[in-house]
Amino acid sequence: MGNINTSLVNQASASTCCLVVERQSAFPWGNRGIDTSKPTQLNVDDVLWTEVVGAIDPLARRLNTGFCTALVLYVVTIGIFVGLGASGVIRQYNDDGPSLFLIVVWASIPLYLGAIMYIYEVQNRRVDNQVKQLVEGWKYRFEDAGYSLDYRTQHTGACKLEVNGHQSQQSERILAFVPIESATLASTTNTGTSLASKEAAFSDEPIATNIDIEMNAGLASTTQGLSLVDQLQQDDKLFR
Numbered sequence: 001m002g003n004i005n006t007s008l009v010n011q012a013s014a015s016t017c018c019l020v021v022e023r024q025s026a027f028p029w030g031n032r033g034i035d036t037s038k039p040t041q042l043n044v045d046d047v048l049w050t051e052v053v054g055a056i057d058p059l060a061r062r063l064n065t066g067f068c069t070a071l072v073l074y075v076v077t078i079g080i081f082v083g084l085g086a087s088g089v090i091r092q093y094n095d096d097g098p099s100l101f102l103i104v105v106w107a108s109i110p111l112y113l114g115a116i117m118y119i120y121e122v123q124n125r126r127v128d129n130q131v132k133q134l135v136e137g138w139k140y141r142f143e144d145a146g147y148s149l150d151y152r153t154q155h156t157g158a159c160k161l162e163v164n165g166h167q168s169q170q171s172e173r174i175l176a177f178v179p180i181e182s183a184t185l186a187s188t189t190n191t192g193t194s195l196a197s198k199e200a201a202f203s204d205e206p207i208a209t210n211i212d213i214e215m216n217a218g219l220a221s222t223t224q225g226l227s228l229v230d231q232l233q234q235d236d237k238l239f240r
Contacts, residue, residue, distance in 0.1 A: 008152050008174050017042040017147075019053070021060045021131065021173035034060050042177055044145045048138075055134055056175070059127050063173070066123070070115040077108050120158035128153065128173075135175070148178045 009018050017039040036053040038046070082105070128151075135151045142149040155169040 008154055008172050008176075012174075012176055013178070015041075015179050017177040019056070019175040019177070021056060021151075021175060022063050022171060024170040024172045032061070033057050039177075042147075044142065044147065044177075048141060048145070052134075052138065052175075056131065059130055060173075062127050063124055064119060066115065067119050070112060070119070074108055074112040078105060117158050120156070124156060128156070131173075131175075142177065143180065146180050148180055150176045150178065152176055 007024055009020065012018055019034060019039075021034060034053060034057050036057065038044075038049045042049070131151055135149055139149050151173070152175075153173045154171070156171045156173070
């Protein structure tokens, strides 16, 4: 099994330029924005680059917004009520059942989880959709400049896999500027591999040769000839 925590930037080819929208982080405290400086090997118009970073930066800052606030409020709430309950200031149970202490502690857990789900599955999804719409509008302009523009993401959902106490699935978002020559070469390589596989599959099937065809035709004509002879013999018996 490969390393599932491989960065998208590291996965990109050497000729691909990357604009990091969200860096890999085990604890997404909120995005501070993007690096607006243009990569030196990216040969595009400065006006187009300024337009891209000007539109992406405010969207990137909206990613994971509220995560830190929700975590702090959750920890503070639990800490206050656990401290009050342990010190005996408020009773955990009374004659009517659980006290306000336990009710608040129990209610804070689903509230916190609900806030996290909203941030990951609703708020961040909206940002992703807006970035995708912008990318679709820029694609043709970057193709004219010789680049294919892709928006790549990984592990952006709320569920994160824990392996040996370490968070192994870290969300990441980048814009990849792939030179069209490299993209075309990769596509050609994949197409060639697919054709080779199909040819290998066809080569395993039996192929009828010319000799087989002629033998089958001869057998058919012989069978037909015998049936005509039998018919003539029957006719000759009738006329005798």
